[in-house]
Structures are given as C-alpha cells and as structure tokens.
Amino acid sequence: MDKRTKNGDVIYDVAIIGGGASGLAAAITAARAGARCRIVEADVEAGLGILATGNGRCNISNARLAPRHFLHEDAARAMFGAHAERDIADFFERLGLMLAEEGEGRLYPVTRRAESVRDVLLNACSRLGVDILTCATVSHAAPCTSPSGYWDLTLSVPAAALSFKQGRDAKARVRNVRKALAVAERTERTLHTRRVIIAVGGRSASTCEVFRLAHLNETPVLCPIACEIDSSTPGVTRHALALEHLDGLRVEGALSLMREGAVIASEVGEVLFRPYGISGIAALNLSRRIEPGDIIELDLFPSLDEDGLRELLCSRINNIGAHRGDVVWFDGLVARPLAHILCTMLDDDTVDFPARAVVLLHHLRFRVHGTTEHAQAHVHRGGIPLSSVNLETCGIVSFHDGTSPSGLFACGEALDMDADCGGYNLAWAWTSGMRAGLYASKGTSC
Numbered sequence: 026m027d028k029r030t031k032n033g034d035v036i037y038d039v040a041i042i043g044g045g046a047s048g049l050a051a052a053i054t055a056a057r058a059g060a061r062c063r064i065v066e067a068d069v070e071a072g073l074g075i076l077a078t079g080n081g082r083c084n085i086s087n088a089r090l091a092p093r094h095f096l097h098e099d100a101a102r103a104m105f106g107a108h109a110e111r112d113i114a115d116f117f118e119r120l121g122l123m124l125a126e127e128g129e130g131r132l133y134p135v136t137r138r139a140e141s142v143r144d145v146l147l148n149a150c151s152r153l154g155v156d157i158l159t160c161a162t163v164s165h166a167a168p169c170t171s172p173s174g175y176w177d178l179t180l181s182v183p184a185a186a187l188s189f190k191q192g193r194d195a196k197a198r199v200r201n202v203r204k205a206l207a208v209a210e211r212t213e214r215t216l217h218t219r220r221v222i223i224a225v226g227g228r229s230a231s232t233c234e235v236f237r238l239a240h241l242n243e244t245p246v247l248c249p250i251a252c253e254i255d256s257s258t259p260g261v262t263r264h265a266l267a268l269e270h271l272d273g274l275r276v277e278g279a280l281s282l283m284r285e286g287a288v289i290a291s292e293v294g295e296v297l298f299r300p301y302g303i304s305g306i307a308a309l310n311l312s313r314r315i316e317p318g319d320i321i322e323l324d325l326f327p328s329l330d331e332d333g334l335r336e337l338l339c340s341r342i343n344n345i346g347a348h349r350g351d352v353v354w355f356d357g358l359v360a361r362p363l364a365h366i367l368c369t370m371l372d373d374d375t376v377d378f379p380a381r382a383v384v385l386l387h388h389l390r391f392r393v394h395g396t397t398e399h400a401q402a403h404v405h406r407g408g409i410p411l412s413s414v415n416l417e418t419c420g421i422v423s424f425h426d427g428t429s430p431s432g433l434f435a436c437g438e439a440l441d442m443d444a445d446c447g448g449y450n451l452a453w454a455w456t457s458g459m460r461a462g463l464y465a466s467k468g469t470s471c
Contacts, residue, residue: 040218044071047437048224050458056153058466069202083139087448088130120145220432227405245402249304255390271298279327419461436461
C-alpha cells in the first residue's frame with residue numbers, strides 16, 4: 026500500500042532527479058530493494074543520452090577498470106573496489122542484455138546498438154513499477170526535518186499535454202516533442218519523497234543551487250583538439266598545407282603530448298583529421314590533459330624504431346626507385362592526402378631523404394590551440410565536489426553552508442569525475458548509480 030500525506034499525496038521512498046544512465050541504474054537498484062521510486066527527467070524521454078554513446082553502439086563498460094584512467098584515481102579505486110567489472114556485467118545480465126568484448130577490453134551490447142541498452146533499462150523500470158515523469162525539472166527543494174519526514178520537491182511541468190507531429194521515425198518524434206516543450210506554458214506540482222538521488226549528468230549547476238550544494242564549474246572534456254601542423258618538426262624545409270586537405274582521413278598511430286620538451290601523456294589508436302585539428306579516440310583521450318601551446322607528435326609507424334623505419338624506406342627505394350618529390354612514391358605506405366603534406370614539408374631536396382622522412386613519419390608535430398566542438402561533448406568535468414560525498418554510500422554529507430542534509434545522494438556525471446574513452450565514464454555511471462540506489466533504498470546516506 027502506498028504511503029501518503031494527510032492530503033492523500035503519494036510519498037515516494039526515492040526520487041531520482043535525472044533519467045540518464047546513472048539515474049536509471051539507481052532507480053532499478055532501489056526498486057529491486059523494495060523502494061517505491063519516481064524518476065524526474067527534464068527531457069521528453071528517459072535515457073535518450075545513452076543513444077549517442079559509442080557512436081550509437083554504447084561502449085557500456087570496460088573489462089579492466091584501472092583507476093589510472095579516471096580524473097581522481099583514489100576515488101575511482103574506492104568506488105569500484107575489487108569486483109566492479111563483475112558487478113556491472115551481473116547488473117546487465119539480470120536485465121537480459123548480452124555483452125561482447127572488443128579490443129582493449131571495451132564492452133558493448135552484443136547487438137552493437139545503444140538502443141538495446143536503453144530498452145532493457147526502461148523495460149526493467151516498467152517491470153519494477155518505477156514511475157517516470159518526463160519534461161519536469163525541480164525548481165525548489167525543502168528537506169525533511171526529522172527521520173520520519175520527507176522532502177517536498179516543487180516541480181516545473183508543462184501546464185497541458187504537448188501537441189506535436191509524430192514524425193517519420195523515433196528521432197523525428199523526439200525533435201518535434203522537444204520543440205513543443207520549448208514553447209509550452211508551465212505550471213508547478215509537488216513531489217513528496219523520503220530520499221533524493223541527484224543524477225542530472227554533466228550540467229548540474231542549477232540543480233546544485235536548488236539543493237544548496239557546493240558546485241564546481243563544468244567544462245566539456247573528450248573533445249576534438251584544435252591544432253595546426255607545426256613547422257618546428259625536425260627536417261621540415263617549408264610550411265605544410267592546411268589541415269583542411271586531410272579532412273576525414275583516418276590513420277592508426279601513436280600520439281605523444283609534449284610540454285616544455287617532456288612527454289607527459291601518450292595514446293595509441295585511431296586519429297581522425299579535421300579542418301580544425303584532430304579527433305578520434307586517441308586525440309579525445311589526450312584532450313583531457315592538453316593546454317594551449319602544447320605540442321602533439323604523431324608517430325605513423327609506432328611499431329618500428331628509427332632503424333627499422335629507415336631500413337623499410339631504404340628497401341622501398343631499392344624496389345621502386347628514389348623519392349624525387351612525387352606523391353605516388355608513398356602509395357601503399359601512407360594515404361595520398363597525407364603523402365602530399367609530407368612531400369610539401371620535405372621539399373624536393375632528396376639529400377638524405379630516408380633520415381629526414383624517418384623523423385617526419387615518427388614525429389609529425391601539431392601545435393595545440395585548445396579543444397573545440399564543445400557543444401557535442403558527452404562528458405563534462407566539474408559538478409558536485411567529491412569532498413561533499415561519502416563515496417561508500419554516495420550520500421551527500423554537507424550542504425554548501427556546511428550543514429548536513431538527510432536522505433540526499435548523488436551519482437554519475439553529476440559528481441566531479443571524468444575518465445578516458447573506452448567505457449570508463451559509463452562504468453562510473455552504472456557503479457555509482459547502483460550504489461546510490463542501494464543505500465537510498467535503505468535510507469542510509471552517511
């Protein structure tokens with residue numbers, strides 16, 4: 026039987042503010058423990074952000090959750106413990122989702138489709154009786170004043186049912202509903218709940234203000250890098266062409282981030298050239314560490330040392346003749362657009378060509394300006410500082426003014442944690458969400 030106020034309103038055990046990855050994991054975990062749950066989601070449907078992860082394939086986790094991949098290693102170590110990989114796999118196996126592993130431990134749904142992940146999460150919410158209220162935001166929060174009390178949350182919701190065209194497919198329908206929501210008149214309603222989990226993702230400033238929580242300014246991470254080919258590459262005799270001539274070209278290689286002559290980070294993997302710089306997994310991971318003025322070196326043949334690469338080039342000269350500034354000499358070795366850049370940088374001088382080509386192929390340099398395409402970022406750094414949270418329970422231990430709340434939790438990207446590509450960010454979302462849901466269902470925050 027539902028718990029109700031004197032006015033007959035339902036009192037939920039747990040309200041989850043945000044219906045993304047961590048919020049859905051929290052709701053399912055709390056509901057499995059017997060809690061009556063309601064998700065409050067600002068978007069027109071819950072879990073839509075999941076559909077964009079992993080280029081639509083959803084890199085759901087990683088088989089090896091090493092703390093070194095996370096912004097705060099000690100916090101990641103405390104959150105994951107010894108069995109996080111197994112706990113995440115068990116969570117999704119219970120939902121009916123089969124997982125498959127790809128290179129470097131990346132875990133995907135066996136369908137390689139992100140909607141499979143969203144579907145099993147929403148199906149579980151339906152089976153467990155989790156109420157989902159969409160198009161709603163929290164505008165005011167009054168905390169409970171006693172162990173037997175509850176939170177009164179004032180919600181801003183559309184004043185009437187939204188009117189919109191269905192569209193040709195699911196994506197068109199979502200776009201149309203969002204347009205209708207943006208212009209809809211709004212009204213207020215009240216939600217009563219004994220515990221609250223904040224799971225609003227990487228834009229938590231307004232929610233932290235409502236709940237009087239400390240907040241660190243959020244900045245997008247895992248973004249493409251704005252840079253240009255640097256003329257300081259050893260052996261270069263003239264400036265290279267603009268990067269726009271390489272737009273869309275993908276190469277496999279190793280990137281080294283250099284600052285004041287020292288290598289401070291490196292990544293191996295795909296590099297995607299864009300008119301403004303570089304993208305791809307290797308570049309995105311480095312983007313978490315770059316500063317304007319840094320140098321990034323691209324090694325196009327990381328499996329060969331200098332002697333090995335020089336031997337390869339000399340053998341090539343013996344087989345097809347000397348390089349005389351012609352692009353076609355590089356056919357079969359590097360893509361023609363990149364070969365054109367290399368020939369321009371090497372000039373027509375053939376003196377000691379193998380030695381100079383080795384340096385360029387191992388140390389093609391880019392000067393960093395910063396990150397770009399911030400609007401497309403799926404991960405943000407900042408949010409609720411970890412010093413405000415008991416990581417054992419995900420319970421909030423202090424308001425902004427230093428007083429202690431009761432029954433308030435946080436998880437996922439709402440917390441100040443980010444990580445490399447490879448399933449690490451979603452692993453944090455699932456694990457912290459499950460933990461917040463478990464302890465919120467018990468009513469234990471500290």
